[in-house]
Amino acid sequence: MPAEVAEYRAEQLGIADPSCLKEYGERDGDDPCTRRGDPGGGSWRDFAEVRDELSEWLDARAWTTGDGPKSLFDAAAGWLRERGVLLPGAGRLARLVGTVREAANNRLWEALYGLLSTSQRAVPNSLLTVPPGARVSELDHLRRGPVRISGPQMKWALKRAEEIAPFGMGEVDLSAIPPRRLAELSRYGIDGKASLLRQHGDCRRLATLLATAVHLTPRAVDDALNLLEVLIATKLLARAERETAKEKLKTLPGVERASAKLAAAFQIVFNTTSEQVDTDTGEISPPEVETLEAMWERIEQVVPRHELAAAIAALFRADAAARLGRRRGMAVPAGHSVRHRAVVPEAPGHGGRLRRCPGGPAGPEGVEVAAASDGP
Structure with missing residues (x-):
């Protein structure tokens, strides 16, 4: 900082010796540069005093919500301001947020991986294989629902639900996993490419496929029922009404x-x-x-x-x-x-x-x- 700027700010703040600014990085709670009143009337606390408490709070938020790094960074800054804590450098806070978020994600993947038995772990992995004679993996084949209102699409929707049900992923107890994290992970499995999923480690790959299979099990049944309802309304009843109207006219x-x-x-x-x-x-x-x-x-x-x-x-x-x-x-x-x-x-x-x-x-x-x- 230019000396003129430091002298000008020291004069505004009533600091006699502007050279104390050089000691800002090694300051303590009694340093005259940091002794400022907080919103509650007390003194500001140093970030090091609340770092562990902030880490626990960020870990709980990242585990339950799965928020991104920017959202967690903004939430951490607000948490520090509310408690009268001097904000650290942006890079320091960003590194803390990234570390906590990565640890929460790893814990999620390991928790889901541990819920699968040895025999069950082979089922999700089979979704990433490309059957002989096919151009896409089984996951790409099953995650696409019906796209047209027709009898062949109804047949495909029923076949899809029949193929997903034997996976048995609905029997896995996921009560300890936050529903929002499970839904977020399933969206990544449905929208992501199979080639990218194959590149992840065992824990992340199987956790993602488990969440995807759990999501697809009821979704396949819902898609079949919704298509049946539309078929009845647009194909069967509408046709019967048209034929009846013609007969009435006759x-x-x-x-x-x-x-x-x-x-x-x-x-x-x-x-x-x-x-x-x-x-x-x-x-x-x-x-x-x-x-x-x-x-x-x-x-x-x-x-x-x-x-x-x-x-x-x-x-x-x-x-x-x-x-x-x-x-x-x-x-x-x-x-x-x-x-x-x-x-x-x-x-x-x-x-x-x-x-x-x-x-x-x-x-x-x-x-x-x-x-x-x-x-x-």
Whole structure:
């Protein structure tokens, strides 16, 4: 530092002898250059006094979070400021952070390596081998999930889950390993190249492959279930809905014709069996027909009886299919047979009434119109 700058700063700080700056590296807690008040009103402490405590704190943070060196460096600097500790040089603090982080990583790899038995250690290593005739390793083959919505991809997703399950990595007790560290290690195993993983030592390589296999076991099942759900929604149900909509469109003309015939028949019933009122004179005329046979003669002049029975049966089938579809929350598939009891409503008139034909099967042949007396 230039002498003029040191003298200027010494004058600002009230230090009589600026030459004490040369002793800064060998200072102690009573050095006038370091005796400054901390936020709590006490004196600043030297870094050497809290180095071991900071190392323990960094080790616990690195073990549980797996933060990178920059994040750990910033956290260590904040920890020192909060406790009124003079900050060391950046290089000194960075070396401490790097040493602690490396020790935490080694402890993680050794812990995972120790959880594997001798026979289990051969299973992860097999993931890095390239099978004969293949271009990629088994790990590259299994860590890629389905990419399209199709039947062949569904078959591949099930095969993938079937191949991962026998690894047995889900049986390893990982309760002592922080979940965040395990997830971080599995991401490295999934995204990293197999050739790079082969270059690591036994502990790191097997620990990474163990975390990757543990992650892939439920993920393969989830991928298969998600793909099945999408297939059902987009391929099966959507196709069934489209086919049902087409079938409905095909039946609309028949339903319209049946409705028109039925409406024409009942219009005659209402016109011939009801009293007529003249709106000008108020005169009431008796019904045009007195008997059921006469009413049917009028109806059959417009709609033959067999065509009317077929129209009623068609409308009952359409109504039953619609109600069944609403109950099931989906349309009734094309060609679905719905049984119902054909009913012909009673018609007013003298000398007889229309009654239901019980037990009639679905279809025009099951709808009959019979005359009955007014008695029970």
